[in-house]
Amino acid sequence: MKPMPFIDLKAQQGLIRSRIDAAIKKVLDHGAYIMGPEVGEFEKQLAEFCGVKHAIGCANGTDALGLGLMAKGVGPGDAIFVPSFTYAATAEVVAWVGATIIFIDSLEGTYNMDPKSLEAGVHTAKKLGLKPCGVIPVDLFGQPADYDAIQSIADENDLWIMADGAQSFGAAYKGRKVGNIGDLATTSFFPAKPLGCYGDGGAIFTNDDVLASIIKSLRVHGQGTDKYDNVRVGMNGRLDTIQAAILIEKLKVFPDELVVRQKAADAYNAELKDIVHTPHLLEGATSSWAQYTVRLPEKINRTQLMVNLKEVGVPTMVYYGKPMHQQEAYKHYPVADEKGLPVCEALAKEVLSLPMSGYVTNEQLEKVIGAVHEFAR
Numbered sequence: 010m011k012p013m014p015f016i017d018l019k020a021q022q023g024l025i026r027s028r029i030d031a032a033i034k035k036v037l038d039h040g041a042y043i044m045g046p047e048v049g050e051f052e053k054q055l056a057e058f059c060g061v062k063h064a065i066g067c068a069n070g071t072d073a074l075g076l077g078l079m080a081k082g083v084g085p086g087d088a089i090f091v092p093s094f095t096y097a098a099t100a101e102v103v104a105w106v107g108a109t110i111i112f113i114d115s116l117e118g119t120y121n122m123d124p125k126s127l128e129a130g131v132h133t134a135k136k137l138g139l140k141p142c143g144v145i146p147v148d149l150f151g152q153p154a155d156y157d158a159i160q161s162i163a164d165e166n167d168l169w170i171m172a173d174g175a176q177s178f179g180a181a182y183k184g185r186k187v188g189n190i191g192d193l194a195t196t197s198f199f200p201a202k203p204l205g206c207y208g209d210g211g212a213i214f215t216n217d218d219v220l221a222s223i224i225k226s227l228r229v230h231g232q233g234t235d236k237y238d239n240v241r242v243g244m245n246g247r248l249d250t251i252q253a254a255i256l257i258e259k260l261k262v263f264p265d266e267l268v269v270r271q272k273a274a275d276a277y278n279a280e281l282k283d284i285v286h287t288p289h290l291l292e293g294a295t296s297s298w299a300q301y302t303v304r305l306p307e308k309i310n311r312t313q314l315m316v317n318l319k320e321v322g323v324p325t326m327v328y329y330g331k332p333m334h335q336q337e338a339y340k341h342y343p344v345a346d347e348k349g350l351p352v353c354e355a356l357a358k359e360v361l362s363l364p365m366s367g368y369v370t371n372e373q374l375e376k377v378i379g380a381v382h383e384f385a386r
């Protein structure tokens with residue numbers, strides 16, 4: 010049986026292929042492969058879309074996070090608070106700059122950073138003699154973290170916020186679009202993300218003029234008046250012109266895709282809520298549904314369910330099977346509470362992500378839902 014796609018990238022390409030071809034051809038014709046006109050044009054559209062002052066294209070979502078930490082001058086002795094239930098990149102960049110990661114637990118309902126655990130983490134950092142500096146909440150699976158709750162803890166402790174919106178581009182929190190939340194925000198255009206390019210890409214956002222100009226300099230080897238004038242240690246973190254040209258075309262169809270994703274999530278919620286724990290959105294939050302991730306009750310064996318679904322052509326994934334604080338490369342970093350991070354540890358055992366994209370069809374949804382029902386019987 011031909012399996013359905015887990016994330017359907019082909020359907021989108023079928024719709025916009027001729028426009029993508031024309032956009033790439035234009036770049037090949039003008040030849041400005043690095044920082045060509047499409048980069049600036051896309052950055053302008055991005056900033057407008059998010060309602061933020063500055064959007065700066067980056068080579069990928071990881072570099073975007075790294076540039077943010079470099080711009081903030083983070084280094085050894087600094088404590089940065091990161092949810093443990095996330096993709097490696099969120100924690101990795103903190104290690105890059107020699108700061109200490111403090112891993113924070115998640116909330117049961119939203120899978121996002123638990124503000125209470127963040128408070129405990131700040132306490133832990135101080136006990137360890139570290140300087141609490143910043144927090145990187147992650148908008149896991151497309152839903153913004155609880156930024157009001159996090160902001161009040163940040164204000165109390167003089168922390169800045171860099172929102173990792175790699176999975177949540179297009180979502181909003183209490184009227185603010187992702188990109189316009191926190192002191193800094195980042196996103197990724199990895200192909201499988203809600204807004205994906207055809208390679209690697211990312212962006213960093215801020216309303217702060219000074220931070221924006223530092224980031225633009227850091228992105229090109231810490232350039233001053235030009236790249237042969239180096240006023241700070243930076244990196245090569247630019248977005249390719251070809252990817253910007255592709256993203257300009259993809260941004261045009263993106264709002265329609267968000268509507269399809271929401272409808273798919275609604276259908277899954279309605280039809281699966283009696284069998285599994287369906288995802289919970291905060292009051293005032295929308296999700297871009299990078300993933301549709303449920304929690305399985307104890308009586309459902311995840312491995313068996315995955316095998317059965319695969320047999321009928323329904324692909325599933327586990328995001329994430331091991332929280333970061335238990336990973337070999339990161340397990341020496343402190344956690345918010347020395348007793349452990351119980352919610353992250355439970356989530357890792359219970360979560361399952363179902364097929365989702367801006368092109369998922371009703372037939373595909375019915376098939377997934379039917380197969381889950383069949384297994385539960």
Ligand SMILES: *Cc1c(COP(=O)(O)O)cnc(C)c1O
Nearest residue numbers: 069070071096098099175197199
């Ligand atoms: C994908 C992702 C990143 C990294 O983005 P890349 O473009 O792959 O470097 C960072 N954080 C989270 C939460 C992600 O899902």
